[in-house]
Amino acid sequence: MTVRVLITNDDGIAAPGIQALAWAAQQRGLDVVVAAPMEEASGTSAAMSAMERDGRVVVNDHPLPDLAGVPAYGVAGSPGFITLIALHGAFGPPPSVVLSGVNRGANAGRAVLHSGTVGAAFTAATNGCRAMAVSLDVLSAGEATAASGGVAVDAAARVRDAERHWGTAARVALDLLPRLTSAPMESVLNVNTPDLPHGQLRGVRRGTLASFGQVQMTVAESGHGFVRTSLEEPGQAAQPGTDVALLAAGYASVTAIRAVSEATDIDLTGLDEQP
């Protein structure tokens, strides 16, 4: 039976990363449906928000270039909302896998709590569907040497979206699909890839979560739309073995994570005896 996959993201249906992920999924013979926010929704975590008109969620057909036959929708809602309603049949038969991305910018470390890309994946996992979040580190050194530092950042800012290596991230993600489908249902794979051609990756490695890391968000500026921001906790060397360190070293990083879990190491006995 063909696996049915929902492709979503938080950069919006028109972002280049979602196109690359959908294309790669179709190439692997998966049954693909695309539904993503009409507009940029970076940093929306697993928010449930939607815009309705006359009591109906607003959804537009939004066919993607070079993906004839793949149903694709722009939805006036957050990635988490879109994922939840997709799992309940809003866009045809419910998918059994959700791929969220390719995000413009890394989502690594504990800050992924805030990521809309990861939030969509968490929403899927919480509702019994396997999910992966996929991000491209557009601020990574790229082909510059690690030593070039700030220069590389300036260069990255000038790179056109069309020239970025979305395909690298999509390929790494789809190569991981068998690992995902054999993993426990609650687990989400969080994948980050440097902005490099696939042949120049140093490899794919399992990472641990950096203590804060890096997450994409948008800040609405009154009268000027929004500003895309990479929120980072700076000034500390990347802890070895973390997703942030792997990415900086030119590896694609995979982290297995879970959303809300119960904590057992806290004493909550005898609550009624309190004063």
Place this chain on the structure above:
Amino acid sequence: MTVRVLITNDDGIAAPGIQALAWAAQQRGLDVVVAAPMEEASGTSAAMSAMERDGRVVVNDHPLPDLAGVPAYGVAGSPGFITLIALHGAFGPPPSVVLSGVNRGANAGRAVLHSGTVGAAFTAATNGCRAMAVSLDVLSAGEATAASGGVAVDAAARVRDAERHWGTAARVALDLLPRLTSAPMESVLNVNTPDLPHGQLRGVRRGTLASFGQVQMTVAESGHGFVRTSLEEPGQAAQPGTDVALLAAGYASVTAIRAVSEATDIDLTGLDEQP
């Protein structure tokens, strides 16, 4: 040393629940600062979003009735964003405890992933600050018998905010403060209380997370503001021992939870050997 507490919520600075929580915290002699969204932000999870004007986050003084001397701010941002910047000194010295609530409506089960109330608490915990989420089940049977079902719901919808038992939830939460401050830093206490006078509570019990549960969200309706919605997965009897079951039985429920954690039961070895 006096404990410094940030009180926030996702219903907005003008909601009655935040007033009750701030008042109760002040009564217990805590050093209280209040910062909450200017407007309803239910269901925003741990979203990082903010509105700026000329590059500055918009913040208004918003003194609360009967709380002279307690600094209180309406912020054009999500609860998670407000909490993060508060921990970085945006509203005076960083707090060592965050209390989020009292939310209008229960936040229980795994659906708390989507809750802005819980998202603020998760943001605090992820940044090394102890946190509690506090909610009042405004749709609970209240003083009606469990058998009255739908009638009770209709009755609940007619209850004025001023007549609800915000104080019950605030008191239960502050009674739990010593448990919180001795718990591991990453843990969040999620507290739900029925809409009853404190004396009519059957008790306070530790609950497990129901499989979906109940979470508050808002849906923007084009040209009509928003609709407050309680998102629930119905049609299944509440699993015994869960937060949802405790609440339905007239108990206040406490659940110890964690945000994003690493999963170890998934095989991610030999990734480079993939085709």
Place this chain on the structure above:
Amino acid sequence: MVFAPTPQLTVTVDQPNDHPELHLHPGGQGVWQARMVISLGVDVVLCAALGGEIGQVLEPLLVSEGVDLKVVVRDSGSGGYVHDRREGSRQEIADVPGQPLSRHEIDELYNLALGEGLRASVSILSGPNEPWLVPADLYRRFAADLGANGGRVVVDLSGDHLGSVLESGVFFLKVSHEELIRDGRARSDDTEELTRAMYELHAGGAETVVVSRADQPALALIDGELFQVEMPRLEAADPRGAGDSMTAGVAAVVARGGDIRTAIRTGAAAGALNVTRHGLGTGRLDSITGLVDRVRLVPADSRQQERTTPDELAGRVVER
């Protein structure tokens, strides 16, 4: 600070008993608002442009109202009107709107008022008596400059002047349902339609919005939530001026550091008392204070708490 670009002289003929009386008063929205702010115990700096013979009469009349008057002297004369109230209702005998402010007069008045506004915690920007007397864009600049420097702008405007001031954002807007309909912002006076317009005004730049509705309770949009302003009904002697009382009441309470809900309740109380008297912009402080507690903000959004399931949400999808 109250900005009153074009105060007018009001000449009213009245006959409460056997003999007719002639009343001379300063008038215009800003003057009425300033009078009410003062009656609520808050000091007012009034910035106005005055000129000609009428201007010469207005200056002492304004000072005697108790405002701290700051004047720009105009080359052309201020306006005024003559009303006859002998038959019980007002009858207009003459209306002299005056000349539009010249470029130079605008610049001078703007500089004067901006300087005063920056010193004040709250500024009421009142409208001209005729829209064409003062360019709407002045209100946009004014609100922007005050807002950027921490000032709170309170207005009761409509038409182009409202559109302009919204571009820069205001702290508080009072507008009537008739004005909303006239401006094409609402299509009718039904609550849902007015509510929609209020959310749009809020989205368009007004932090708090109050819409008065003739005989119906006013609607208030506070922190994104809708309320009805309910209060005891008093018999109206002169229905005009309730709006100015609301605006002034809000400005006065906020200037004293009060919260917006108390401010609106005070404005409503002041308005309710004002309509029981003939003098526009008057109201006794103790009567108002006594009435504030009887004004209630009742949540008006009937769709406040719904229940839904993921399946229902999924079913609400529609393709356009």
Place this chain on the structure above:
Amino acid sequence: MVFAPTPQLTVTVDQPNDHPELHLHPGGQGVWQARMVISLGVDVVLCAALGGEIGQVLEPLLVSEGVDLKVVVRDSGSGGYVHDRREGSRQEIADVPGQPLSRHEIDELYNLALGEGLRASVSILSGPNEPWLVPADLYRRFAADLGANGGRVVVDLSGDHLGSVLESGVFFLKVSHEELIRDGRARSDDTEELTRAMYELHAGGAETVVVSRADQPALALIDGELFQVEMPRLEAADPRGAGDSMTAGVAAVVARGGDIRTAIRTGAAAGALNVTRHGLGTGRLDSITGLVDRVRLVPADSRQQERTTPDELAGRVVER
């Protein structure tokens, strides 16, 4: 479907060589838009009100353009103008705007056009040649009725007509920077100011917005993101009509099921070619197709990727 409430007869005197020529054409925004849609290979139903002697001349001229013409016959005569282009530039000799549509004519035309619009996947609602000929509110109703039934509304309007149609929301809006300034929606033509206005139009109800800027590349707001529409420069013979080409190009591509980016690039290509010819609304399909690939949508938002830290965010707090 193209809604053209008041087509005009254009009479042009020209003298390309020794002898003067007299050209008779149907004109008006809707007619020019329809002509370009047809030249892009998409069928057009044109709904118009025509009357009098001019109307009698317009009907066969319109049919010969290749549109499927649906007419409401008016009691009063259609308008027209006479231009003299013998000196190289246009000189207006006469302009007859015609009478406003009567209540009855509006109702009939609305019913006719709504029926056709509901059958079409895309409807262009063109404006009247003078704003007072057709009430702005008609556009609001039209967009609401079409939008509620899955139709996509494409417009190139300004003034009150734009304000009205936005209330119901449109799929695509083209407007010029001059119109934005004239309508008070932008204060100047600098990019930041126009960008602000575009985001406001988007928030106000326009899903996609294109603003033409005379000599500068047009700006496009697509899915909330800003682009410059960059293309090879061609020498303009007649700078009018590029806007109509954009609108028509977008409508044609969307009607064929194309995506909005291809639609805008096609509209830009059609506009670029159109200005190299004198006949408004013309352009050869193969030349346009050849040019589309050379039109690029370049992200125009310079603040696209910032880096920040929690500490910096906390420092950006300001109290008002």
